[in-house]
Amino acid sequence: MRTAARSTSFATLNWQKAVRDKNRPGAFVRKHFEAMVFAALAEELRTGDVKVAGSEEHADWSQQLLPWDAVEEKLGDYLVEVGLAEPGDDTPYDAVSFRRQLEDKLTAAATAADAGYPDSEGLVIDSETGIPSLKTHRAEGQRASAKALEQEIKARMPERSLLGVVSRTAYWVEWWRRFGPASGTEPKLKDPFGRYVITTFAKGTNLGPTRPLAISPA
Incomplete structure (x- = not known):
């Protein structure tokens, strides 16, 4: 479909070229014209040059949230899905339980790090200050496949x-x-x-x- 010519002074030069019908001088391609108008409108809304009357009266998003009773019914499946609970675990899940679970995970991670410290070559703990630091990791050199890839990229680029x-x-x-x-x-x-x-x-x-x-x- 085609639309009659209108002023396109609000649009960029590239848009003005894109919307013109090459087969019908003075007319525009409708789909391109509509895309140009909505793109310009979005930009004007972003910069504050255009406003929508009554936009401050949109629905309150907080009123669209699920009631807490419905949340509690879905909470168990959600916790299992995100890895915060085990399947079949009927333990009540509240703020105290959540904190205790995080503390247990942190303690287990710290215990594993302490146990593996003697064998770690990159981690150093200062004996006087107790501040840990990581040694600079030195590469073992490029593999033959990596060098071949680098050469091929340079040849093609x-x-x-x-x-x-x-x-x-x-x-x-x-x-x-x-x-x-x-x-x-x-x-x-x-x-x-x-x-x-x-x-x-x-x-x-x-x-x-x-x-x-x-x-x-x-």
């Missing part, structure tokens, strides 16, 4: 400049659109994509906004 990587991610992911005035309006820059990419590169590499930037043709 061409070298990219840092500025090229920033530019490509900005083009495909469109993260540069997250920049702009706090009001949510479109930036007044002639080339926002290029300016935001260069600014991000300059700030991220500590070059600063005034240092000359040499860009190779590649």
Whole structure:
């Protein structure tokens, strides 16, 4: 279906191109047009430029929760599912029982750590301060398969400049659109994509906004 032409000044240039019907000048593709409108509306709601009348009168979420009687009926199965209780355990489960269970697990973990300390080569406890610390783990070296994988990746992946990587991610992911005035309006820059990419590169590499930037043709 097609829809008659309307003003699209509120939309970005990419949206304005996407919604136009190439076979019918002056008309829009309806599905694309609707997607553009709702995307713009969501952004305006996010920035506070548009509001929904009566939105402060939504239903109270706390009134939609299950009553405690219904929760108690499902509590046993839930505790078994999340691993806090054993199947068939009819022990009353309350705050005291929950705390005791956590204390028992912590005590068991601490006992196991103490028992395994003499055989641990990475854990060291200072005899004077009693402060534990971990030794720096040293790798045993790359396996032959890891080296082969590294070589294959390097062979298939061409070298990219840092500025090229920033530019490509900005083009495909469109993260540069997250920049702009706090009001949510479109930036007044002639080339926002290029300016935001260069600014991000300059700030991220500590070059600063005034240092000359040499860009190779590649």
